[in-house]
Amino acid sequence: MSAKPAPGGRVREEQRGRPLRALVYGDVDMNIIDGSAVWAQSMTRALAGAGCETTLLLKAPVRTDRLTAPLDATEGVTLRRPHEEGLLSGSDGRGLTPEQAVALMQRLDAERGFDAIVVRGKRLAEQAAQNENLAGRLWTYLTDIPQNVGEMTATVVSELTDIAEASRFLLCQTEELRGFLESSVPAACGRSVLFPPVVEVPDEALGDSTPAQRLRLVYTGKFAPAWNTLEMTALPEALEQRGVPAELHMVGDKIHRDSPDWAKRMGRALEDTPNVHWHGGQPRAEALRLSAGCDVGLSWRDPAMDASMELSTKVLELGALGLPVVLNRTPMHEDLLGADYPLYAGDDAESVADALTLAADPDVYAEAAQRCRDAAARFSLENATARLRDYLEQACPGPPSGTTPQRPLKVVIAGHDLKFFTRLADYFTSLPGMDVKLDQWDSLRHHDQYRSRELAAWADVVICEWCGPNAIFYAQHKRPGQRLLVRLHRFELYAEWPRKLDIDKIDAVICVSPHYASLTRELAGWPSDKVVPLPNWVDVEQLDRPKLPGAEHTLGMIGIAPSRKRFDRALEVLSELRRRDSRYTLAVKSKQPWEYWWIWNRPEEREFYERTYRRIQRDELLSGGVVFDQFGPDVATWLRRIGFVLSTSDDESFHLAPAEGAASGGVPAVLNWPGADTIYSRQWLHESTTEMAEAIHGTVSEGRFDEARAAAREEITGNYALRRVCELWTRLIVDGERPAQVDLSTSAVTA
Structure with missing residues (x-):
């Protein structure tokens, strides 16, 4: 029951008074060696390595300690055995149901107070999501979900x-x-992060990259039709016919019995097929030792599984052992091993035998083994631990200096529309040194006055998102010693509310750019020291994803309405580029102008878009070169195929899209609208559409795309990363510290 203190996490422990605590529960049976059980073991060990006191709740009674024994010996890990401990009344000895598991998770949480609750299994996650006590701390690992659009029904989307x-x-x-x-x-956007499979193999269990005289094949895992395990048993004979002596070793004891006839044939094949050696279920260490003693691993599956979005842990384990693996040719496997990897299999056993015949050649064998070993190295426990440590820092930051969890700073965030402030509010809420409450107004002018008065009397600091009636109200009800911060957007700058605001009651007015800070001082006549530039945030960690092939020839625009976004100028850029190279296209992620009533009801706006869309239809250079994509929050996924993000507006207060494009590994292309040079360095700014097109084409045709995008990412990460902006806001809230000027002195890269 008791656990040794987990290593690491000392700074966080000092801030909180205790180390972080995590609970892990997978809807998996730890008695059966398969990918899901190995996941539970690896996740538990990685969390402990990241500095968490980690509790693993077991689903089923322990019948074999092949996977649990190593965890019992791991620092910082506690195993809870509900059946053996009598935590279940009337238990029949079977595995926990999702309902039972969630009830036990809540019970353990009441005892320990977990900071993160990691769950695996869709049915279990559905149940846990309904529990208000657990919601918000769930880290949900999803694999058993539909992986094609046809199965993603409205019911499934609602559940997810x-x-x-x-x-x-x-x-x-x-x-x-x-x-x-x-x-x-859509709700998954901003919450989805990567946690690839974890590969752990002992140093002593390594192959020698030399095939034996008798080719030894190995398969470990479940026996099921889609895994082609019955077809595998025919491989030794097929290889013998090709003059390649071979034997097949199969490790595992889980035979799928959805089809009793297939299960019987599988069992007979394991027991009776010449040169097939069935080792049954084995401890993981023994399974790895048996695999390391073989020459080639098998992960050949039915073509129906080629569209799977999951990566086989077994492939990576075999690669880490030094074995080449025969597997299906899929885009994911090509990304992992290269398109020219020599041991891709076809649909039938004959094609697999052909690939294995190649593996008998020492040179081919050595190359394939090295490819698999190099690929597996990216999935180590150390990498998983570092990844989880980073996620823990995001989810569970320590209290800011100057605050304590025992006496947190009381903060109110007030406004009618908080969509631009949500991520900041989430961060402040996660800080142990802050007690955050929201005053959500129904509209610009309408709110619950009694609640607002109550919050005004309670708060140490009030943040008004938008400089509107909310700011005027809280200025009128400001207490002595209370601090009031107001964030002003472009919308309010030209409205009447700033003129009605008692600026003496305001500690700071926040603007997202130096240019708009100057405009605010000029138009409102406020003292210079009251107006603070504090930039928009860019979630660089969510946006940093690998680009898809052809991205360098794809321009992108996010939002083309109203007409001052100047979609027509973007078309001029595209037309210039397609004169040079027809591969250039423009992808537009935006609502259409007619979806905004306040735009479409204006005759000049409607005329602009009718003229612009007619041009796309009639211009040979543009026809077929513009793609309209659905508006939505999946920007990070969309940006994977975008190489250049355009900003062709008449004016902007900040314009986040080019910065998001840069964070995604693309290149910003910005017309020099007023104030652009206070947000983006000069290397991304252009004076005309012709200049912009020339710069884009030069970057691509001269092979400078990778250099340019690396420089752009470095600039945006250094200036506008979400973590940095959250820290700037935190210092402003806690002690009034003004942020330093954004540094735009970057290395010159022509783009």
């Missing part, structure tokens, strides 16, 4: 939305799964 909204993180095994989930479930 509930899970996403209750989760702090959605842990996705691959980038493909994360992108599909975000595109299908």
Whole structure:
């Protein structure tokens, strides 16, 4: 029951008075060696390594300690055995149901107070998401969900939305799964993070990259039709016919019995097929030792599984052992091993035998083994631990200096529309040294006056999002010693509210750019020291994803309405580029102008868009070169295919899109609207559409795209990363510290 203190996490422990605590529960049986059980073991060990006191709740009674014994010996880990401990009344000895598991999770949470609750399994996650006591701290690992659009029904989307909204993180095994989930479930955007498979093998269990005289094949895992395990048993004979002596070693004891006839044939094949050696279920260390004693691993599956968005842990384990692996050719496997990897299999056993015949060649074998070893190295426990440590820092930051969890700073955030402030509010809420309450106004002018008065009397600091009636109200009710911060946007600058605001009651007016700070001082006549530039944030960690092939020829625009966004100028850029190279296209992620009543009801706006869309239809250079994508929050996924993000507006207060494009690994292309040079360095600014097109084409055609995008990412990360902006806001809230001027002195890269 008791656990040794987990290593690491000392700074956080000193700030909180205790180390972080995590609970892990997977809807998996730790008696069966499969990918899900190995996941539970690896996740528990990685969290402990990241500095958490980690509790693993077991689903089933322990019948074999092949996977649990190593955890019992791990510092910082506690195993809870509900059946053996008598935590279940009337237990029949079977595994926990999702309902029982969630009830026990809540019970353990009441005892320990977990900071993160990691769960695996869709049914379990659905149940946990309904529990208000657990919601918000769930880290949900999703694999057993539909992986194609046809199966992503409205019911499934609704279920996954509930899970996403209750989760702090959605842990996705691959980038493909994360992108599909975000595109299908809008609530997953901003919460989806990567947690790839974890590979651990002992140093002594390594192959020698030399095939034996008799080719030894190995398969470990479940026996199921889609895994082609029955077809594998025919491989030794097929290889013998090709003059390649071979034997097959199979490790595992889980035979799928959905089809009794297939299960019987599988069992007979394991027991009776010549040169097939069935080792049954084995402790993981023994399974790895048996695998290391073989020459080639098998992960050949039915073509129906080629579209899977999951990456096989077994492939990575075999690679880490030094074995090459025969597997299906899929985009994911090509990304992992290269398109020219020599041991891709076809649909039938004959094609697999052909690939294995190649593996008998020492040179081919050595190359394939090295490819698999290099790929597996990226999935180490150390990398997983570092990844989780970073997520823990995001989800569970320590209290800011100058505050204590025992006497937190009381902060109110007030406004009618908090969509631009949500991520900041989430961060402040996560800080142990702050007690945050929201005053959500119904509209610009309408609110619950009794609640607002109550909050005004309670707060140490009030933040008004928008400089509107909310700011006027809180200025009128400001207490001595209370601090009042107001964030002003472009919208309010030209309205009447700033003129009605008693600026003497305001400690700071926050603007998102130096240019708009200057305009605010000029138009409102406020003292210079009252107006503080504090930039918008860019979630660089969410946006930093690998680009898809062809991204360098794809321009992007996010939002083309109203007409001052100047979509027509973007078309001029595209037309200039397509004169040079027809591969250039423009992708537009935006609502259409007719979806905004206040735009479409204005004749000059309607005329602008009718003229612009006619041009797309009639201009040979533009026809077929513009793609309109659905508006939505899945920007990070969309940006994977975008190389250049355009900003062709007449004016902007900040314009986040080019910065998001840079954070995604693209290049900003910005017309020099007023104030642009206070947000972006000169290397991304252009004086005309012709100049912009020339710069883009030169960057691509001269092979400078990678250099330019690296410089852009460095600039945006250094100036506008979410973590940095959150820290700037925190210092302003806690002690009034004004942020330093953004540094735009970057290395010159022509783009």
